[in-house]
Amino acid sequence: MFGNQISHVDDGAFSDLVALEELNLGMNKLTCLSDHTFHSLDNLLVLTQKSITTITPSSNSVPLLFKSIIKISKTSTGLRxxxxxxNHFKIFSITANVFPHLQTLHLSFSGPYENGSMEWDVPDRYFLRNVSSLDxxxxxxxxxxMSMVLQSLNSLVNLKLNHTGVLQNYIIELSELSFxxxxxxRILLLGKNILSSVPNATRNFPTLEILDLSGNRxxxxxxxxxxxLTRFTELYLDFNKNMNFEGCVFQDLGALKPLALGNNLILALDGAFN
Incomplete structure (x- = not known):
């Protein structure tokens, strides 16, 4: 149902789809969801709700969306x-253990676009204990x-923070504690963040295998x-600025397969690949 002109979903519209495992309502014209939107979808594993103007018109936040999801089951959902x-919501709020099986959470391009920033209201890190991929x-x-978010997710394997406006100062000032x-x-994507150097935070991840620092400075x-960082298999440093490096920079990266250094105006390799 992605990318249509749907502006309203009746209560019980999905009541007969008891075996449904994936539902994509993204890129429609929905502005409100009722308490019973997802009622009877006990087997739902994947829910996509991209680009909804508002979830609750009065508060511009997400509690009603999650209230609807909670209706899937009396205690919790099976969403993965x-x-x-x-979306433009101001608050991401989960105040009960309704996503015990959630593994992937996408919040990219979210938050109020004009003023302020999105708030994170997840009082117990146990609620999202199985989330391994976060965008x-x-x-x-x-x-x-953002610091609060990262400190509350202990099981992350894949973290995507591309083009995040606060990231330059964030990584320098808070990364040691937050990460x-x-x-x-294993996967850390930090592309297009105006970073002027490789952040110290990346040195704290002996498990890290893929690092994207492309499109920085x-x-x-x-x-x-x-x-x-001997487990590195992929490193992306392309589209930075007038890059130069010491000859020993890649000496521990014996497992590296793709190494992207394009569009950096590199003048000399200084024996980096000897």
Missing amino acids: KLDVSG LSWIHMSIEM RSMKQL IIKLGCSDFAN
Whole structure:
């Protein structure tokens, strides 16, 4: 049902679809969902609600959406993936253990676009204990809120923070604390964030395998930037700025397969691949 002109969904519209596992209502003209929108969808695993103008017209937040989802089951849902990217809501709120099986959460392009930033209201990190993939790209969120988000998700394997306006200061100032709990992180995407150097945070992830730093403003790579990251298999540094590097910069990356260095105006390799 993606990409149509749907502006209203009747109560019980999906009541006969008891075996439905995936529902995509994105890119329609929905502005409101009732308490009974998802009633009887006990087997729903993937829900996509992209680009809804408002979820609750009065408060411009998401509680009504989650209230509808909660109606799927008396205690919790079986959802594995929730995509509410591209919405303008001000508050992401989960105040009960209704997503015990959730593994993927997409919030990219979300938050109020004109003033303020999106708030995170998940008082118990146990509620999202199984989320392993998180997309916060292009999100309108303060440094403090983003720190709260990352500290509450201990099971992340895949983290996407492309083009996040606060990220330059965030990584420099708060990354040591905020990323400390991510013991399983394997994929970190930090493209298009105006970073001028490789963040120290990346040195704290011995499990890290894929790192994307493309489209930043990194001008120099040092020997310590990727030291001891022996599990690296993919590294993307293309589309930075007048990059130069020391000869020892890649010495520990023996497992590296793709290495993207294009469009960097590199003048010399300085024995980096000896």
